[in-house]
Amino acid sequence: MNKDVPIIQINNLWKEYGENIVLERLKLDVKEGDFVSIVGASGCGKTTFLNMMLGTEKPSRGEILLDGEPLSCEPSVERGIVFQKYSVFPHLTALENVMIGQEFEAGGIGSTFLGRSFGDKKKQTEQAAKAMLEQVGLGHALQKYPHELSGGMRQRLSIAQSLIKKPRILLLDEPFGALDPGIRKDMHELIKSLWQEQKLTVFMITHDLSEGFYLGNRLWVFDHVRHDEQAPERYGAQVTFDIDLDKPSAADSISQQIIKKIA
Structure with a gap:
């Protein structure tokens, strides 16, 4: 560029x-x-x-x-997007929610079927998803479902789900509007650090x-x-x-x- x-x-x-x-x-x-x-x-x-x-x-x-x-x-x-209302899948765990973002991207022949990954491809996807969840402070909640997470944790999950695709541009539509002041402050620090670390627009x-x-x-x-x-x-x-x-x-x-x- x-x-x-x-x-x-x-x-x-x-x-x-x-x-x-x-x-x-x-x-x-x-x-x-x-x-x-x-x-x-x-x-x-x-x-x-x-x-x-x-x-x-x-x-x-x-x-x-x-x-x-x-x-x-x-x-x-x-282009990744995070909404005020959490856009996660309620029937998937935190780990599965983040993995699915990568799984629906094109994979190599034999590595995906109907958008889902298998074998080595799945292991790579899982490792990347775990690393992203660690980065947003959800490393302890990999197997939890969205209804088991607090509002701030669900918004962290939405951010991880969006960033796993490594977007160049992140779109945020009032992402913290539904959070209480203490959680909002934490989320501000998180999104600011992710913006700087990943060089996002x-x-x-x-x-x-x-x-x-x-x-x-x-x-x-x-x-x-x-x-x-x-x-x-x-x-x-x-x-x-x-x-x-x-x-x-x-x-x-x-x-x-x-x-x-x-x-």
Whole structure:
């Protein structure tokens, strides 16, 4: 990859549903290794944008480029996602939940059948899954089922399930919103360390502004620049602030403006 080319380029991106415009005129670049926290009032298209990054939604106009090429309109192993509601399989143990992510990737001839691995391939998959569970603090819970885990442990399992595929881009849709404050703090430290260790590029939606400032190195604020009270769907949201959080003085100077906008 050419390091001079941003990993993600968003060129004049629009998303419309019939006459309802959700997003308009997004023009942004993201460098590899950026952690972009996304905030904004409800209904500003944050999740719609994340779905376009994942590939489950297509742009109406414009484009998203990955390494200078159009982003695939189908989910891929390059992009992992963690939701607020745990996306784990209730009938599988923690170890099996993480293994299945790798097992459904293409394997060598004779190593998989209907997406499940066997022989040496299965041993390799199991070792990798155990290592990932250790990394997220679940090495002691390999044989436990999701209903036997706490909320924080289930979210750790979701993260391990996503990262086992070694994605370059991690998408987080309010991943800590359902956790109590103490567990959230632990999860913040975990995701921050994983971001740095695995050199991930991260996009995270959050309704907690302090969380966005703490975790990311960039903060995007989605808001409507243009308004029509008679037809609010006529105009879409844009990114009204793109803040470099590595420059605290710049962030501090406009944080109060942001709080007023999204309160």
